Amino acid sequence: MTHDVAALAEELTAMAAADHQSSVHANSDDPAEQLAWRRLTARHGDRLSEIMDEYGWPTADMVGEEAARAAWLIAQHADRQLDVQRRALHLMQQAVSAGSAGPRELAFLRDRTLVNEGRKQLYGTQIAGVKNGSPIPFPCEEPERMDERRAEVGIEPFDAYVAKFSAT
Numbered sequence: 001m002t003h004d005v006a007a008l009a010e011e012l013t014a015m016a017a018a019d020h021q022s023s024v025h026a027n028s029d030d031p032a033e034q035l036a037w038r039r040l041t042a043r044h045g046d047r048l049s050e051i052m053d054e055y056g057w058p059t060a061d062m063v064g065e066e067a068a069r070a071a072w073l074i075a076q077h078a079d080r081q082l083d084v085q086r087r088a089l090h091l092m093q094q095a096v097s098a099g100s101a102g103p104r105e106l107a108f109l110r111d112r113t114l115v116n117e118g119r120k121q122l123y124g125t126q127i128a129g130v131k132n133g134s135p136i137p138f139p140c141e142e143p144e145r146m147d148e149r150r151a152e153v154g155i156e157p158f159d160a161y162v163a164k165f166s167a168t
Contacts, residue, residue: 008051009067012058015044016070019077038080045078048088057091059100072105076112085113103153111138123150124158135162 022040025033048071051058060068075088089109095101111121120141127135137158140146147157155161 005055005062008055008058009063011047012051012063012067012070012074015047016066016073019044019073023077041074041077042080044074045081045084048074048078049081049084052087052091057088057095057101059095061100068101069105072109076109079112079116082113082116085109085116089113104155107150107153107155122146123153123155124161125155 018040022037025037028034028037051071055062058068058071062068063071071088072092075085075092078084078088089106092101092106092109096103096106107123108125111123111125114121115126115138120139121137122141124137124140124143124146126138128138129136150157150161
């Protein structure tokens with residue numbers, strides 16, 4: 001089992017590296033590059049689904065910090081596989097409740113899943129676009145409570161978050 005977990009950690013880390021390298025093509029003007037990105041994230045989503053079948057949520061205790069973050073990133077980018085995102089969200093929620101995963105990453109995944117379902121996000125982590133140089137978030141549930149919710153999970157206030165994007 002130890003060997004399996006070490007191999008799993010390596011695989012997750014390699015998937016995240018490939019994701020990072022290819023993510024620049026996500027919104028490319030070149031349809032072939034966009035398609036390559038979609039294929040990669042779909043393949044990774046399928047594999048994450050198999051991993052969740054076999055191991056549950058790959059926590060830092062199981063696979064180490066880097067590989068656990070990689071699993072989260074793969075779930076985050078499985079935008080066209082809502083079933084995978086919902087399942088990852090559910091398993092990650094259980095891991096957070098058990099103290100073996102972080103609430104900050106869970107908040108990002110929850111927002112991403114809500115936006116992909118066409119619903120309002122809770123934490124304002126998902127940006128719809130940029131207007132006059134300022135990032136505009138997808139609609140948010142009770143926007144006046146957004147920073148309070150962000151603080152509860154260790155995410156900086158929205159204005160500080162947005163400043164990172166608009167820094168020139």
